[in-house]
């Protein structure tokens with residue numbers, strides 16, 4: 001077991017090169033947010049933008065368009081019911097994040113299947129929330145892409161068949177990771193990141209984080225970090241640590257830390273922890 005700590009950030013967050021533009025920092029397409037779960041995709045989208053992704057497009061239920069723009073004029077927004085728009089937005093992305101607030105009805109399943117059909121092997125695909133649940137319940141095969149799964153413990157139980165009480169068995173989790181051939185971020189009060197060769201444990205985090213939308217925020221941060229930083233395993237680990245370390249700072253003076261508060265602190269936190277010049 002290796003540990004994720006502040007050193008992981010310094011190894012990952014590069015100083016922005018002068019000669020760069022928005023394309024240097026990746027194009028993310030996020031897919032999620034049904035008519036009832038708009039907040040989830042707003043938080044994921046905000047987290048991606050505040051993490052520094054160059055271009056962010058969100059495909060969602062049209063009910064969410066105005067509220068996303070009210071929070072975040074930087075994001076482009078389109079209707080995920082339009083298959084042509086969904087397909088071209090996925091094709092144009094370096095990184096896709098799917099599942100935050102997507103829901104698990106027939107409409108959501110159709111959206112998920114379109115995305116799985118469209119992604120290509122070189123693209124990074126982050127699968128969270130409802131999308132993980134549907135992969136499990138609908139027995140979907142994962143597409144050929146560079147996949148990152150971000151399950152909480154119940155989602156991991158659904159996907160892996162490993163009961164929550166048995167998830168402390170690192171070797172069992174690793175065996176399923178090997179079958180899935182993905183980076184697995186197994187979220188808990190001490191989140192673990194499973195990669196091909198290693199298992200990392202987060203050293204930050206607080207019960208003040210136990211509030212809805214916290215994982216949606218992490219999914220957007222993971223998207224933002226992998227879009228920008230070359231070493232994808234380090235990028236995932238750094239996002240996990242940054243999310244919790246910001247919460248730890250805020251929890252010194254707050255009983256509960258809200259996801260959007262973490263989001264607003266990301267740019268400052270990244271600046272404080274970028275690589276030495």
Ligand SMILES: NC(=O)C1=CN([C@@H]2O[C@H](COP(=O)(O)OP(=O)(O)OC[C@H]3O[C@@H](n4cnc5c(N)ncnc54)[C@H](O)[C@@H]3O)[C@@H](O)[C@H]2O)[C@@H](O)CC1
Pocket residue numbers: 036037038039040041099100101102103129130131133152153154155188212213214215216
């Ligand atoms: N504001 C919003 O729009 C929000 C939308 N959300 C979305 O709602 C959808 C369903 O996700 P949920 O996670 O709520 O529902 P799920 O049905 O996937 O899982 C939650 C269930 O697992 C139980 N549970 C037990 N131990 C747990 C643990 N260690 N971690 C997590 N759950 C544990 C919970 O009590 C609950 O019954 C997702 O698409 C998600 O993105 C949630 O993120 C909440 C906020």
Ligand SMILES: Nc1ncnc2c1ncn2[C@@H]1O[C@H](COP(=O)(O)OP(=O)(O)O)[C@@H](O)[C@H]1O
Pocket residue numbers: 129151152187188189190191204205206207208209210211212213214215216217218
């Ligand atoms: N007690 C805790 N200590 C540290 N981190 C926590 C704790 N409870 C929840 N978290 C973090 O909050 C997030 C919850 O994710 P998830 O259950 O997917 O939330 P949601 O789907 O509501 O956005 C994870 O990153 C998890 O590590």
Ligand SMILES: [Mg+2]
Pocket residue numbers: 128129152215216
């Ligand atoms: Mg979640």
